[in-house]
Amino acid sequence: MRLASKHGTAVGMTEEKKKGWFERLTHGLSRTSQTLTEQVTQVFSQKESLSDSDLEALEDLLIESDLGPQISANISAKMAQAKFSSSKDSTAVREALASALADELVNHEGTFEPLGGPKPYIVLFVGVNGSGKTTTLGKIAASLTAKGAKVLIVAGDTFRAAAVEQLKVWSERAKADFMGRKTGADAAGLAYDSVVKAKEEGYDVVLIDTAGRLQNKQALMDELLKIVRVIKRVDPDAPHETLLVLDATVGRNALSQEQIFGRQAFVSGLVMTKLDGTARGGILIPIAKASDAPIKLIGVGEDIEDLHAFKARDFARSMVGLEPQA
Numbered sequence: 001m002r003l004a005s006k007h008g009t010a011v012g013m014t015e016e017k018k019k020g021w022f023e024r025l026t027h028g029l030s031r032t033s034q035t036l037t038e039q040v041t042q043v044f045s046q047k048e049s050l051s052d053s054d055l056e057a058l059e060d061l062l063i064e065s066d067l068g069p070q071i072s073a074n075i076s077a078k079m080a081q082a083k084f085s086s087s088k089d090s091t092a093v094r095e096a097l098a099s100a101l102a103d104e105l106v107n108h109e110g111t112f113e114p115l116g117g118p119k120p121y122i123v124l125f126v127g128v129n130g131s132g133k134t135t136t137l138g139k140i141a142a143s144l145t146a147k148g149a150k151v152l153i154v155a156g157d158t159f160r161a162a163a164v165e166q167l168k169v170w171s172e173r174a175k176a177d178f179m180g181r182k183t184g185a186d187a188a189g190l191a192y193d194s195v196v197k198a199k200e201e202g203y204d205v206v207l208i209d210t211a212g213r214l215q216n217k218q219a220l221m222d223e224l225l226k227i228v229r230v231i232k233r234v235d236p237d238a239p240h241e242t243l244l245v246l247d248a249t250v251g252r253n254a255l256s257q258e259q260i261f262g263r264q265a266f267v268s269g270l271v272m273t274k275l276d277g278t279a280r281g282g283i284l285i286p287i288a289k290a291s292d293a294p295i296k297l298i299g300v301g302e303d304i305e306d307l308h309a310f311k312a313r314d315f316a317r318s319m320v321g322l323e324p325q326a
Contacts, residue, residue, distance in 0.1 A: 026318045028276030028300025033321040035279045036065050039171060040079075041090045042098055045078045055080055057225055075100040093268050094320040101319055104285050106313035108270050110294025112309065113142075113239065118222040120198035121205045122231060122238040126224060126265050127245035128257055129212040132273035132299060134163055136245050137207050138170030139299075139307045145175045149204040154194040155180035156187045156227065157211040173242060177203075187211065188221060192230040195238065208239070221264045226267065243296065245271045246287065249278045258291050269296035272310075276300040281319060 039061045043054055055076050062072035078100040082093075093132050122144070123140075127133040137153065140294055144151050148259035153171045156176070157163040164180050179197065181190050185230045198206045210227065213220055231238045244267040246254040254272075261267055270293055275281045295310040314324055 002239055014166075022307070022314060022318065022324045024306055025298075025300055025308070025314065026321065028306070029193040029281050029318045030320055030321070031279040032065070032275075032281035036061075036282065037090075037094055037097070037320050041093050061274045062282075066286070068289075071104055071194070071285055071289065074104065077101070091322075094322055098313075098316045098322055099319045101282075101285065102313045103314035104229040104287055105295075105316060108288035108291075108294050109310055109312050110296040112243075112269060113298040114144065115147065117240055118237065119205075120152075120195070120203040121240050122150060122195060122198075122208065122235065123205065123210050124210060124224075124227065124231075124239040124242045126210050126242060126244060126261050126267065127212050128247075129160070129163075131212065131245045131247040131257075132271075133212060133245040134166050134170070134209055135275060135302075136243075136271055136297070136299065136307060138174060139304045140166065140172060141176045141207055142174035142304045143265055143307075146298075150202065151176040152194060152198050152206045153178050154190060154206060154208040156191055156209045158185045158187050158190065159211050159213065163209065176207075188226040188230045191227045192234065195231050195234040199234065217260060221260075224265050242266055242268050243271050244269070244293065245273060248272050248275045248283055249283055251278070251280055251283055252286075254283060255287055255290060258287055262291050262293060265289075267293045269293050271295075271297040271299070271307075273299040273307075276306075284315070 001157055040058065058079060059076045063069060079096055111213055114123060125133050125137050141151050141153055151174065153167055153176050155164040155167045158181055161183050168178055179190070179194050187210065194206055194208065203301040210224060211220060229240065230292045242265060244261050248254065251322065264300050270287065270291055272284050272295060275298055284295065297307055298310045298315065299307045317324060
């Protein structure tokens with residue numbers, strides 16, 4: 001994973017690494033690309049412009065890709081205005097589609113810069129169990145320690161022993177310090193103690209995992225709000241970042257998760273994981289449009305390098321199987 005600069009690219013990142021990431025992104029989104037572009041180019045296969053019935057068919061295809069009715073209508077309208085020199089020019093169709101997709105996303109990019117803010121920089125991770133939250137935290141920790149940062153991982157999901165053990169493994173792999181408590185311990189108390197420790201011992205970043213149980217949504221939110229309150233007793237400006245981790249493979253259920261967490265947990269950024277595991281990666285677009293928080297990171301695989309800063313135009317081009325623009 002790379003961490004973004006103000007312009008979304010890592011300082012000193014080589015063109016080779018940028019190309020490698022784009023290839024992983026394109027490969028990860030290949031199922032989405034194949035499903036979306038084959039159907040859309042088929043609509044254009046016999047004509048250079050679209051009739052009303054063609055537009056309706058195009059909208060239906062986009063809705064089936066989880067883009068939602070309004071976004072699909074917006075994209076269809078832009079595609080209707082496009083003119084192609086040949087009905088067989090699938091690349092031109094993809095270029096037009098990528099441009100229309102990017103237009104829906106460009107205002108929803110965000111940057112994640114934990115080493116560019118106050119120290120210790122407190123990051124809270126929220127999201128349902130199984131969303132990739134713990135793995136995302138571990139990948140970020142590994143990226144930060146590789147840059148020489150002193151990182152503390154906090155196992156705030158005290159209800160799941162498996163989550164604690166998983167974070168222990170990640171802390172060892174990332175060469176980060178670890179802090180946890182016995183199963184059922186008070187998560188807010190652990191969070192408070194971790195921030196105190198980080199201030200006293202000069203940590204750069206504190207990464208705090210939280211529980212993701214949705215069986216009792218209000219109890220979960222109450223716990224998250226308590227964690228935030230006690231952290232603020234140590235540092236009134238903390239947490240400096242609250243990342244909501246969403247699993248792309250659950251499709252439109254991710255939208256409801258964004259509504260549950262985003263409106264109550266003071267989410268400052270979204271992380272979309274498992275984009276390589278679905279043919280409907282387009283779900284990222286309605287989520288981005290619905291959220292008050294920007295998309296900051298996306299994941300397309302299990303390796304550390306497969307978590308990356310979100311760039312709208314790169315994502316849109318990968319969604320339709322095109323190479324990056326220079």
